[in-house]
Every structure is written in structure tokens, then in C-alpha cells.
Amino acid sequence: MTVLRQIDRAVGAFLAVMQWLALPLVLLLFLQWPLRDIVHAYSGQANDLGQIIFALLVASSVTAATRAGTHLAADTVAQRYSALTRHRIRQIGTAIGMLPWALFVLISGASMVIPSLREMEAFPETYNPGYYIIKLALWLMATLVLAQSVVDILRPFKAGER
Amino acid sequence: MEWTGFALLILVGVGIISTGLPAMFVLITAATLGAILGVASGVIPFGILWALPGRLINLFDNDLLQALPLYVTMGLLLDRLPVADALYRTSIAILPRKPSAPLVSGMLLGALLGPMNGSVGASVLGLSRVIAPRLDAEGVPPPTRDAVIAVASTLGVLVPPSLVLILLSDAMLSAHTFAVTQTGRSDRIINTQDIFHAALAPAGIFVVLCVALAWMAGRKAKAPPKRERLTAQQGLLAGFSLAALVALLGGVATGYFFAVEAAAVGAFVLLVAGIITGRLPGPVMRSLLHDALAITGALFSLLLAATTFTLVLRLLGTDRLVDRLIVAIPGSNILAVALVLGVIGLCAFVLDAFEIIFVVVPIVIPPLLIRVADARWVSVLVLLTLQSSFLLPPFGYALMMVRGAIKNPAPFKPFVRALVPFLVAQWLLLLLVLAVPKLVHLTDNTDDNVRPTLNSVPAEEIDRQIKEMVPPAEMPKPP
Numbered sequence: 101m102t103v104l105r106q107i108d109r110a111v112g113a114f115l116a117v118m119q120w121l122a123l124p125l126v127l128l129l130f131l132q133w134p135l136r137d138i139v140h141a142y143s144g145q146a147n148d149l150g151q152i153i154f155a156l157l158v159a160s161s162v163t164a165a166t167r168a169g170t171h172l173a174a175d176t177v178a179q180r181y182s183a184l185t186r187h188r189i190r191q192i193g194t195a196i197g198m199l200p201w202a203l204f205v206l207i208s209g210a211s212m213v214i215p216s217l218r219e220m221e222a223f224p225e226t227y228n229p230g231y232y233i234i235k236l237a238l239w240l241m242a243t244l245v246l247a248q249s250v251v252d253i254l255r256p257f258k259a260g261e262r
Numbered sequence: 263m264e265w266t267g268f269a270l271l272i273l274v275g276v277g278i279i280s281t282g283l284p285a286m287f288v289l290i291t292a293a294t295l296g297a298i299l300g301v302a303s304g305v306i307p308f309g310i311l312w313a314l315p316g317r318l319i320n321l322f323d324n325d326l327l328q329a330l331p332l333y334v335t336m337g338l339l340l341d342r343l344p345v346a347d348a349l350y351r352t353s354i355a356i357l358p359r360k361p362s363a364p365l366v367s368g369m370l371l372g373a374l375l376g377p378m379n380g381s382v383g384a385s386v387l388g389l390s391r392v393i394a395p396r397l398d399a400e401g402v403p404p405p406t407r408d409a410v411i412a413v414a415s416t417l418g419v420l421v422p423p424s425l426v427l428i429l430l431s432d433a434m435l436s437a438h439t440f441a442v443t444q445t446g447r448s449d450r451i452i453n454t455q456d457i458f459h460a461a462l463a464p465a466g467i468f469v470v471l472c473v474a475l476a477w478m479a480g481r482k483a484k485a486p487p488k489r490e491r492l493t494a495q496q497g498l499l500a501g502f503s504l505a506a507l508v509a510l511l512g513g514v515a516t517g518y519f520f521a522v523e524a525a526a527v528g529a530f531v532l533l534v535a536g537i538i539t540g541r542l543p544g545p546v547m548r549s550l551l552h553d554a555l556a557i558t559g560a561l562f563s564l565l566l567a568a569t570t571f572t573l574v575l576r577l578l579g580t581d582r583l584v585d586r587l588i589v590a591i592p593g594s595n596i597l598a599v600a601l602v603l604g605v606i607g608l609c610a611f612v613l614d615a616f617e618i619i620f621v622v623v624p625i626v627i628p629p630l631l632i633r634v635a636d637a638r639w640v641s642v643l644v645l646l647t648l649q650s651s652f653l654l655p656p657f658g659y660a661l662m663m664v665r666g667a668i669k670n671p672a673p674f675k676p677f678v679r680a681l682v683p684f685l686v687a688q689w690l691l692l693l694l695v696l697a698v699p700k701l702v703h704l705t706d707n708t709d710d711n712v713r714p715t716l717n718s719v720p721a722e723e724i725d726r727q728i729k730e731m732v733p734p735a736e737m738p739k740p741p
Contacts, residue, residue: 165559178282
């Protein structure tokens with residue numbers, strides 16, 4: 101259980117850092133307009149950097165939604181189930197859906213992510229560096245989903261859980 | 263195996279309702295099951311599943327989707343800053359002192375803030391916090407109060423540049439590109455701006471109808487609204503906010519800003535205002551960013567899941583089956599469009615608007631656009647259907663959100679009864695747009711070359727093109 105708790109804490113701490121990426125994303129995308137229409141320069145760089153930050157932010161956001169319980173769900177029927185039943189349904193759903201999906205994305209994504217990393221792939225249109233980070237974000241997303249899935253599957257039921 | 267896709271769609275609907283699991287989990291589980299069945303039966307070569315990472319990376323690389331976190335952040339900022347409150351108080355101070363004034367103000371607030379809030383959920387939370395207590399104080403019956411908040415929260419779906427509109431535009435752009443490629447037509451591919459313009463007239467009509475209905479519903483209120491003293495600071499804030507909102511909405515409508523830039527400008531201005539006025543100290547900012555990440559994740563994960571699910575449906579051949587079924591619909595294009603909208607409406611009983619955009623639209627709209635050339639008209643009709651889906655009992659997202667957000671929600675049946683006039687108005691508008699496609703072309707540019715609705719492709723030609731179609735899923739090299 102200690103390892104499980106450590107994984108849980110590590111994921112939580114990582115997401116707490118990643119949430120701040122929203123601020124530079126807002127700033128960079130805001131700057132695009134004056135850079136394009138007033139400065140007439142650097143708009144492409146702001147866009148590419150914004151794209152990298154966006155990729156990292158949304159890659160982290162999937163697991164953040166799972167932890168915060170904000171995923172879209174219709175629980176009109178399920179709220180009549182006992183808390184233990186809901187816990188078990190969630191464990192099964194995670195074990196047969198999310199866990200294998202995250203593993204598949206990690207494995208099948210290797211053929212795209214690794215060459216991109218090796219070449220330090222640049223953005224295809226602007227040749228600005230850093231496009232490989234967008235591909236790496238796929239692995240980040242899958243790794244976080246995998247870690248959270250392991251935690252959710254193995255986490256024992258606690259009395260008072262909703 | 264083509265029909266397996268339909269079985270999977272039904273499984274998704276049943277799974278979402280019966281398990282209470284997030285739609286993402288259900289979609290991915292159904293996709294996994296479909297992939298296993300397809301590979302086991304030899305219909306899906308295992309190597310083709312390697313196309314999935316490429317499709318997912320396309321989502322990380324999509325300019326338009328950058329609007330997601332921006333709109334979510336803006337919605338959360340509007341909820342935490344006193345903008346909505348100042349606008350509501352100012353509206354009450356300006357309107358005649360009639361019992362209907364608070365309901366009309368609530369409706370106008372929804373129309374004004376809805377597009378910038380981005381999501382219906384954020385609008386429900388904001389309007390519930392700002393106007394629900396005041397409507398209670400004015401003696402508005404709880405069912406009317408809840409109905410007005412639910413409807414006002416969905417006005418942002420229609421009024422540009424809302425998040426639903428942006429996401430639907432992206433889906434329609436893909437569908438239209440596919441249809442134009444398959445038919446060899448010379449139509450210009452529609453973009454977000456085209457759909458914004460096309461939605462303006464229907465949105466205006468619906469806002470007017472809703473304000474009129476709110477005015478009529480308000481006659482049941484017990485007392486005229488109390489004149490709250492409007493401070494100069496609130497008046498100034500309301501004036502500045504109104505000017506900024508109109509400038510942003512106008513900028514997007516006239517093409518001066520891209521939608522993502524408008525969202526970025528709005529979020530940036532609100533962030534700076536919040537920091538300067540000291541309303542976003544450390545803990546509040548942390549909580550805001552935490553919520554922004556979690557809500558963005560809720561929407562983005564649905565996109566990831568829907569991309570996985572629709573890939574499996576395509577590999578099973580369900581998209582080609584849908585193509586053939588839509589081509590085989592007898593009669594006019596209007597009937598074909600009405601039937602497809604009916605299917606989307608049926609899906610709305612179990613799926614919410616985002617799920618429909620990501621899962622259903624990519625399957626049913628491309629073949630429809632092969633048959634019906636007017637992509638703007640189809641887009642606005644889908645948009646109106648989606649807006650209706652937010653309000654459709656019993657699972658409409660806005661209805662569920664209102665009942666969750668208000669401390670003392672009205673009983674469900676009276677709530678639905680109060681909602682009926684708005685739903686009827688919404689469906690009448692849908693029928694009007696269906697019957698009069700010109701309504702979406704009032705702001706067309708003269709150089710637009712989208713064909714009119716009735717200039718359709720002959721059935722034989724569609725049949726030939728469908729037969730020539732190749733599976734849209736790309737064939738990557740197996741590992």
C-alpha cells in the first residue's frame with residue numbers, strides 16, 4: 101500500500117505543478133493577436149510555444165479530471181447503488197477499459213514518439229524546435245492514466261466513500 | 263461485422279446510464295471490446311490499430327482545441343469575479359419595475375455571458391450563484407426559476423463564439439472536407455467563421471423568443487423586484503464588461519479575431535483584472551487553476567475516447583453502413599436531414615452535446631453532407647438539436663446541472679412543466695430553420711460558393727461515390 105500511496109502522491113504533486121501551465125498558455129495565445137497585427141513578428145513562435153504548452157496541459161488534464169471526479173457521467177441510475185457497488189464498478193471499468201487502453205497507447209505510440217525524440221523533430225510548417233514535445237505529450241498522458249488506473253484498481257474501499 | 267458498431271453504440275448508451283461510469287471509460291471499454299471482436303473475427307487486421315496514436319496526437323496538435331482550456335478558464339474567472347453580479351444589478355436597475363424584470367435580466371445575462379463562459383456547466387454554476395437567490399427573493403416560483411436558469415445557460419450554445427459552436431465547427435469542417443473530397447464538388451470548405459455567421463439569425467430569434475417567454479413566465483411572480491442601490495463602481499464595471507464583451511463577440515463575428523484569440527483576450531483581461539483588484543490571491547488562484555485543469559480534462563478525455571471509439575467503428579465498417587442507410591433514405595433532402603437530426607435527438611436522451619459532437623456527428627454527418635450540399639444549414643440544424651439536447655428531460659445536461667447547483671431545486675415534474683414553453687419555442691425554431699434554409703444564409707458573403715440546399719447530388723451519383731469510398735482510417739505500417 102505504501103507504493104500505491106507514493107504513486108498517488110507523485111501523480112497529485114505532478115498535476116499540481118502542471119495546472120500552472122494554464123497561465124502561460126493564456127498569455128501566449130493572447131499575445132498572438134498583437135504580435136501578428138501590431139508587431140508583425142514572432143506570432144508563429146508564440147503559436148508554436150502555445151501549442152507545446154497546450155499539449156502538456158491537456159495531457160495532464162485527463163488524469164486531473166479522473167482525480168477530481170469531473171468526467172461527464174450520467175449517474176441518475178447509479179446513484180441508487182451502494183457506495184461499495186459503485187467502487188467495484190469503477191474498478192472493473194478501469195481494469196477492462198482505461199488500463200489496457202493506456203498500455204496500448206504507450207506501446208503503439210513508441211513508433212511515433214521515439215523517432216521524433218531522436219531527431220528532436222521541429223514544427224513542420226515553421227521549423228521552430230520542440231514539435232517532439234507534442235508527441236511526447238501522448239506518452240505523458242498515457243503514463244499518467246496508467247498510474248492513476250493502477251491506483252484506482254488497487255485502492256481499497258473506504259467507508260464513507262461516495 | 264458492420265452492425266456490430268450499432269451494438270457498440272447501444273452498449274455505450276446502456277453502459278453510461280446503468281453503470282454511472284464516466285462516458286470516457288464506457289467509450290474506451292466499448293472500443294476495446296469492438297477491437298477484440300474485430301481482430302478475433304479477422305475483420306480488423308491487428309496492425310491497423312497502430313493508427314490510434316497518430317489520431318490522438320492530432321488532437322494535441324489542433325489549433326482550434328486550444329480554445330478548450332481558454333474558455334474553461336474564462337468561465338471560472340467570470341464565476342469568481344463580480345462581473346455577472348454587476349451586469350445583473352445594472353440590468354435590473356435599467357428595466358421597468360415589473361415582476362418579470364428579474365427573469366428577463368437572467369435570460370439576457372445568459373445570452374451575454376454564455377458564449378464567453380464556454381460551457382453550459384459553467385453558465386449554470388454562474389447563473390445559479392448570481393440570480394437564483396434574487397429570483398427567490400422576488401417570489402419567482404422555483405420551477406420557473408430553475409427553467410429560466412437552465413434555458414439561459416444554454417443560450418451560449420447558439421450565440422457565437424461558444425465552445426460548443428467551436429467544437430461542432432471543427433467536426434463539421436472534417437465532415438465537409440470528407441464530403442467534398444468524395445463528391446468532387448467545388449464548394450469552399452466551411453470554417454468556424456461561416457458557422458458563426460450562419461448561426462447568428464437563428465440565435466437572435468431564439469434569444470428574442472426566450473426573453474418574451476421569460477417576460478410572460480415572470481407574471482406569476484408575487485412582487486415587483488426590489489430596487490437594489492447600484493453603486494458607481496458596479497455601474498462602471500457593468501459598462502466596461504458590456505463594452506468588452508460586445509467588442510469580443512463583434513470581433514469574432516466580423517472576423518477581426520479568431521475564436522481562440524477572442525477567448526485568450528477575454529481570459530487574459532479577466533486574469534489581469536482579478537490579479538490587480540486582489541480578487542485572485544494565491545489559494546483562490548490555485549483552486550481556479552485546479553478546476554480549470556480538471557474541467558478541461560473532462561472535455562479533452564471525451565475527445566480522446568471518442569477518437570478511439572470512432573476509429574473502431576470505422577474499422578468495423580459501420581461508417582459505410584451508415585453511408586448506405588443515409589443514401590437509401592427515400593424522398594427529399596429535408597426528409598434525410600430530419601431523419602438524421604431525429605437520430606441525433608434520440609442519442610441526446612443518453613449522450614450529452616459534447617459526446618454527440620465527438621461520437622455521433624463524425625459518423626452520421628459526412629454521408630449526409632455527401633447528399634446535402636448546404637453544410638451551413640446542416641451545421642445550424644445540428645447546433646439547434648444539440649442545444650435542445652441540453653434541455654431534454656430526463657438526462658439533459660443543463661437540467662441535471664441546475665438540479666445539482668441550486669440548493670433547493672424544484673421537484674422534477676413542475677420543473678419540466680415550466681420548461682415546456684421554452685422547449686416548444688426551441689423545436690418551432692428548429693422546424694423553421696429546417697423549412698427555410700435561407701435563414702442561415704442572411705450574412706453570406708457574395709463570393710461564397712456553397713451550393714443551395716436543393717441543388718443536391720443525384721442519388722445514382724451518390725451511390726456510385728459511396729461504392730468507391732475507401733475506409734477513412736489510414737493504413738499505417740504494422741510494427
